[in-house]
Every structure is written in C-alpha cells, then in structure tokens.
Ligand SMILES: Nc1ncnc2c1ncn2[C@@H]1O[C@H](COP(=O)(O)OP(=O)(O)O)[C@@H](O)[C@H]1O
C-alpha cells in the first residue's frame with residue numbers, strides 16, 4: 023500500500039467507531055448534511071414537469087418569502103405564532119414544574135396523578151378543539167389552550183422523572199446533616215434536577231411548535247400555522263413550504279437559546295477535567 | 296467508658312407477605328463513645344441495612360436502637376453518613392459542599408458572630424485537614440475519586456456529628472489512594488473524638504481501622520463473631536504485615552467463607568473438577 027505521507031498518524035480515522043473528529047470536520051459534515059437535501063430538492067423541482075404546485079423550487083419559495091414579508095405582513099404572522107406557542111408553553115411549564123416536583127417526591131401524589139396524566143396524554147390534542155371552542159371560545163386563549171393540552175401532560179411526566187432521577191445519596195446526605203423536608207426539596211432535589219428540568223423544557227418547547235398548526239385550526243385569522251392552512255386551500259404550495267421552513271427555523275433558534283442558557287446556568291456540567 | 300450506640304434485639308424485614316425478606320435478625324451490640332467499629336461480611340448480609348438503621352435512613356421492624364441514649368426515629372445531624380459515591384452536590388464548589396450544613400436552619404441556630412466565625416474557621420480547618428486547600432473552588436466532578444471522598448468526609452464532619460457512619464466509603468478507590476485515606480480517617484478519629492461505624496467488605500481494611508471488627512453472616516443477617524483487634528491504638532501501615540494482623544485476617548476470612556455459603560460454591564467447583572477428571 024502506498025501512502026502519501028511517510029508518517030502515519032496514530033490518531034484513529036473519523037470512520038472508526040465513535041472516532042474523534044475536529045470541529046472543522048464536524049461543521050464540514052454538518053454543512054453537507056444541510057446542503058444535500060437542498061440540492062436534492064432543487065433537482066427534484068426541476069426534473070419532469072415544471073409544475074410548481076406539485077413541487078416548488080427553492081427559488082419559488084424564496085420569492086414567496088419576500089412577497090409574504092413585503093405584502094402580507096409575515097412578521098405579524100410570526101409574532102402572533104411565537105406569542106401563542108410561548109404562552110401555551112409557559113403556562114404548561116408553570117403548572118408542570120411544581121406538580122412534577124411533587125409527583126417525583128411524594129408517593130401519594132405520584133399514585134394520585136401519574137396514572138391519570140399517563141391516560142390523558144394519549145388523548146389527541148386535535149380532538150379537544152370542539153371542546154376548547156365550547157368552553158373557552160374562539161379568542162387567543164383557545165389557541166393557547168390547545169398548545170397547553172399538547173404539551174402539559176407530557177411535560178409533567180418528564181419533569182416527575184427528572185426529579186425521581188436525583189440520586190438518593192444526595193438526599194440522604196442532606197438528611198444526615200439535619201436538613202428538613204422543605205430544605206431538602208429546595209436545596210437538594212430542585213437544585214439537583216434543574217439541569218434535567220431545563221432540558222425537558224427545551225424538548226417540550228419543540229413539541230409545542232408541532233401543535234401550532236393544530237392550535238391555529240381554531241378560528242384563527244393570522245399566524246404561521248393559519249397561513250399554512252389557508253395556503254393549502256388555495257394550493258399555494260410554495261407558501262406552505264415557507265411556513266413549514268420558518269416554523270422549523272424558529273424552533274431551531276429556540277432550541278439553541280435553551281442550550282446556551284443550559285451552558286451558562288450549569289457551568290459545572292461543561293468543565294474539562 | 297460511656298455507651299454511644301445501643302442496638303437491642305433489632306430486626307428488619309423488607310417487604311410484606313410472600314415477598315418478605317428478613318434482612319436482619321436479633322442484632323445486639325453496644326458501641327462505646329469514641330470507638331471505631333468496623334463491620335465486615337459477605338455481600339447481602341445486612342451491613343448497609345444495619346448502618347442505615349443507626350442513621351435513621353431505614354426503619355427497623357423489631358427491637359430498639361439508642362444513639363446517645365435517645366431512641367432513633369429518623370435521620371439527624373448527630374449521625375452523619377458518608378456514602379460510597381454520588382452524594383456530593385455537583386452544582387456546589389468544594390468549599391460550598393463542605394459548608395452545606397451551614398445553609399440549613401439547623402446549622403444556623405447559633406447566631407452570635409463569634410460562632411459564625413468559628414464555623415467558617417472550622418470549614419477552613421477541615422479543608423486543610425483533608426488536604427483540599429488547592430481544590431476549594433473546584434467543582435466535585437473536577438476531582439479524583441479520592442478527593443471527592445475527602446470532600447464528603449469533611450462535609451459530614453462540618454456539623455460536629457457525635458457519630459460518623461461510613462458505608463464502604465473507599466470501595467470505589469484504587470489501593471494506593473485507599474491506604475492514604477485509611478491513615479487520614481484514623482487521624483480524623485483521633486482529632487474529632489467521634490464514634491465511627493464503618494462498613495466494608497475488605498477484611499484488611501476492617502482490621503486496620505477498627506478497634507473491634509464485627510463479622511456479620513447472611514440469611515438472616517446476624518452478628519456472627521465480634522473480634523477485638525490486637526493492635527496498638529496508633530496504627531501504621533507496617534502493622535499489616537505483623538503476625539497478629541495476618542492471623543486475624545486469616546481467621547476472619549475463613550469464618551466468612553464458612554458462614555456465607557461460599558462453601559457450596561467451593562464444593563461445586565470440586566465436583567466440576569472431579570467430573571472433568
Ligand atoms: N430496599 C430494600 N428492599 C428489599 N430488600 C432489600 C432492600 N435493601 C436491602 N435489601 C435486602 O436485604 C439484604 C441485606 O442487604 P444489605 O444491607 O444491602 O447487605 P450488605 O450491605 O451487607 O451487602 C439483602 O438480601 C438485600 O437484598
């Protein structure tokens with residue numbers, strides 16, 4: 023075998039199992055992973071028929087984005103959707119956090135609430151739309167309620183699990199130092215579970231966005247989800263693409279913000295020895 | 296000699312009905328003030344359970360446990376516990392871990408400034424005693440296993456517990472580190488005047504540290520033999536090679552083999568060998 027360099031590196035290659043990779047290589051591959059689908063999309067839209075209703079080209083979608091921005095107040099649609107998702111999500115988090123703490127800490131609360139929550143979370147959020155319209159009406163709060171229904175029950179269960187994962191030794195050490203029950207909950211269990219809880223918030227934030235289209239089925243007249251639904255009625259495939267991609271991008275940005283907050287808030291998890 | 300811990304006819308059954316497991320039966324033991332007692336025995340013979348009962352982390356289903364003359368009804372700051380691992384608070388730096396008990400209502404009862412000063416002097420002293428000065432501002436996950444256990448011991452000592460309970464605290468450390476920790480904990484015992492109850496499965500460790508070695512046997516968990524360790528109070532590593540030490544080690548190991556059901560493993564091996572021959 024011929025080798026270009028006479029010196030063979032001891033560093034295993036990137037294709038060895040769980041092998042090492044430099045940052046530059048990582049971003050190189052990440053870029054390929056993002057550009058390849060784009061290229062595939064572009065090729066697909068230019069092959070066969072020039073039917074942009076069936077498959078709009080990247081350029082069509084970009085033009086539609088600009089038009090939406092200039093003529094149809096895209097920013098307003100984005101803001102109202104961000105508002106709805108964030109409000110529903112925060113409402114979920116606000117109630118799920120104390121409940122998760124209680125379920126993960128006290129067995130009677132767990133017995134009382136966990137099977138019930140487990141049951142409800144399998145009910146489809148879409149099916150609640152008529153009930154939400156009946157009980158809450160058709161204003162903003164009804165859209166927020168749908169997001170809440172879609173995220174809350176999962177969130178409670180995941181947070182309870184986060185709390186249960188706090189090592190028993192951490193709790194017992196505090197007990198043998200004379201900590202009271204409320205001190206243990208505040209100073210040990212909550213502190214110890216915080217990083218996992220923030221991760222749960224990040225994951226459920228992503229889910230909250232997936233309920234946006236469902237939420238904006240309820241008598242909305244603005245928003246990204248609503249625009250997608252309307253575009254469907256008028257066969258504006260390019261606009262559907264814009265809406266979907268924007269929702270994906272906003273979700274990605276929020277995810278990164280959560281990751282950034284995680285690194286800032288819990289520095290000890292990111293230390294090199 | 297005054298009595299520190301009294302264990303009277305203590306029994307422990309885990310679970311109920313058909314799944315009930317008798318983990319401890321008829322345990323009787325008196326531990327003196329400032330004594331260093333070690334517990335050995337095959338795994339599953341109830342060492343941890345007994346230690347946790349003294350600590351109030353587990354409840355006994357029969358008998359009575361007295362600590363400083365008071366019945367044990369739950370955990371308390373008079374009986375600090377050092378665990379094998381995962382007990383440090385990873386979000387707190389070393390010094391904050393050691394001072395954790397100062398954050399508690401219990402630890403803040405004395406409020407005069409001189410006492411507060413004394414307490415922070417104690418934290419500094421413990422940091423020095425454990426050789427942790429350089430690590431005061433590190434997070435636990437930046438430390439080696441041995442250093443982490445030093446922090447755990449310092450944190451347990453911070454509240455001046457009368458009783459220090461240790462459940463295989465050095466079980467996860469390598470041999471060299473363990474030897475250093477042995478001499479350190481003996482030094483702590485001399486300085487702090489605490490009564491130490493130390494659980495291990497390492498017979499050599501049990502003899503080197505303990506004034507008495509309590510051997511437990513399984514099914515049901517019970518005290519089999521109590522050995523007085525025939526070594527001077529002031530231990531040093533060379534004693535591990537003394538005839539007294541080696542004889543006692545041999546005796547305890549043989550007794551563990553006799554009581555732990557390892558004999559059956561032994562006979563099974565012999566049978567296998569015979570079949571092969
Ligand atoms: N929480 C528990 N529930 C049921 N059985 C337990 C529990 N803890 C310990 N046991 C049982 O009690 C016995 C003694 O356990 P343990 O005290 O951990 O032994 P050791 O520390 O000597 O290895 C074992 O048979 C173990 O299976």
Ligand SMILES: [Mg+2]
Pocket residue numbers: 342343344
């Ligand atoms: Mg054990």
